[in-house]
Amino acid sequence: MPELPEVEVTRRAIAPHVENEIIENIQIHEHRFRWPIIKELPDLINGQKVESLTRRGKYLIFKVAGGHILIHLGMSGSLRLSENRLPEKKHDHVGISMSSGWTLWLNDPRRFGSVLWTKEPVLSHKLLSKLGPEPLTDDFTAETFYKASRNRKGPVKAFIMDSHIVVGVGNIYASESLFMARINPMTPANEVALEQYSKLVECVKLVLEKSIKSGGTTLKDFMSGEGKPGYFQQSLSAYGREGANCVSCDDKIIKIVIGQRATFYCPSCQI
């Protein structure tokens, strides 16, 4: 479900109800995720204060004394605050009840997400240590893309979705960013010029920032932690618009498959 904007919107919604609150109880109704939830987790975090809730890429990081809880939402995961301490919906697999009275429910039908425990330093964790720069910081530049792309012959769309190059650009925003930058998604990454990467970096930042401001993209069921849907789907120019008119020329958006993922672009605008 979530790409970076949806994770960030979720983080902002739930942080005020979680930060500086005590974890009174974690209930785990399903351990089978991408990686199984360790049995020791309740003993490690019950009674602990959440010192901060931050984000790295699509990972949410709950800092407690002695370590961190990492939550990744995979394809279908979502976090929801509820006053109910019992599961309300199918696939409410994990509930974290806080001293604020709220319970944070992790709902994840497909269970591609994960709930991990790691000691400090959190960024040394195997899954975080090799991640590329955050797209909304100054660490992410045209040079980032350019240098990393010189021996990459694969399509530029797959390249920008590689979290080891830059984090947070998923399938929707990859198509959107390439549309805005007028780059054909099939272009081999090493054939994209520095000036084009400069434009692309600008577009990635704009698309992600605008989506966060819109509350993310709700295709089927994305809701922020407070239960609000996103509105960025109304702003999509390419993703999901196969056969529809391009917003900037007379041609129609077409759909192709790159790396087993649906890809949308305008064959006239994106050379």
Next chain:
DNA sequence: ATCGCCTCCTGCGCGC
């Protein structure tokens, strides 16, 4: 190192 493919899992919409 890089690439393309496979996999994990459930739910939904579509065509017949």
Next chain:
DNA sequence: TGCGCGCAGGAGGCGA
């Protein structure tokens, strides 16, 4: 109405 199929917002791991 029911069934089978294909597809879905991620990303690690595999063999080549």
